[in-house]
Amino acid sequence: MKAADKNFSSALNQFFRKVAEEKRVEVVKDVALEFYTRLTENSPVASGCYRANWGVAIDRPYTDADKSLTKDDWQTREGEALDTIDTFSEKSQSVNISNNLPYANRIEYGWSDQAPHGVARVSRAEVLAYVKEKYGK
Numbered sequence: 001m002k003a004a005d006k007n008f009s010s011a012l013n014q015f016f017r018k019v020a021e022e023k024r025v026e027v028v029k030d031v032a033l034e035f036y037t038r039l040t041e042n043s044p045v046a047s048g049c050y051r052a053n054w055g056v057a058i059d060r061p062y063t064d065a066d067k068s069l070t071k072d073d074w075q076t077r078e079g080e081a082l083d084t085i086d087t088f089s090e091k092s093q094s095v096n097i098s099n100n101l102p103y104a105n106r107i108e109y110g111w112s113d114q115a116p117h118g119v120a121r122v123s124r125a126e127v128l129a130y131v132k133e134k135y136g137k
Contacts, residue, residue, distance in 0.1 A: 008124045015131055025090055027135070032056070032085045032095040034130050038123035039097060040078065043107075044114030045071060050101060052077045056084040057096045065100035 012031065019027045036056060043051040048071025055062040055077070069077065081097075088095055099119075103111065108118040115122070 008128070011128060012131070015135070019135075025088060025092075028092075028095060029085055029088050030134075031127065031131060032088065032097065033082065035123060035127045036078075036081055036085065036097055038126045039099075039119060040074070042115060042119045042123050042126075043099075044112040044119075047071065048074055050099065050104065050107060053099045053101050053104075054081065054097060055099070056081040058084060058088055058092050059094055060096065062096050062098045063100060065102075067101065 016024060016028060036054065039054050040051050043054070045051050049067060049069050051071065052069035052074040053065055055064050057063075085095060107115060108120055110116055110118070
């Protein structure tokens with residue numbers, strides 16, 4: 001895990017520890033949904049394959065990648081991601097969101113003119129600001 005990823009995870013984990021236990025599941029779902037939304041909205045779109053390949057897993061890494069997806073598949077994939085986020089429960093430990101296409105790392109570090117500052121890094125900053133604004137943390 002890269003330092004920026006650790007800092008993001010650490011900041012969110014610190015915030016979640018302060019959330020009352022009865023609201024933890026609701027807040028984690030809200031933040032995960034916001035992060036997923038930011039990731040997909042910030043994704044560059046040519047064929048739509050990159051945007052459609054953001055995926056979600058609970059308590060395990062998300063490992064799928066499908067190079068055949070297009071922008072026409074994005075809404076179906078979004079529905080699947082939202083359904084997965086909704087399965088987070090009191091027993092869950094983590095929500096993992098990733099894009100496993102071979103070129104995802106290149107997009108993150110400036111390969112796309114549509115996302116010259118990356119996608120995950122921009123989305124992380126936006127989500128931390130969202131958490132601070134919405135929850136005052």
